[in-house]
Amino acid sequence: MLSGVRAMPRGGRRDLGMSTAEYAVGMIAAAAFAGILFKIVTGAEVRGLLLDIVKRALQLAG
Secondary structure, eight states: OOTTOOOOOTTSOOOOSOOHHHHHHHHHHHHHHHHHHHHHHTSHHHHHHHHHHHHHHHHHHO
16 A cells, blocks of 8 residues: 555545535525524514513522
């Protein structure tokens, strides 16, 4: 065997990670998910719920 040459795995294909296209699709999906999550968390209803939780916690603390 030549130095530095590895045998192929049984499946015949070596997966060393995501390809550029897979990486781009993954990044777009992550950015879209982050945008949707941001919209949900900054909405008036969720903001009100979070404020209620903080107010209750402060009241219990003293």
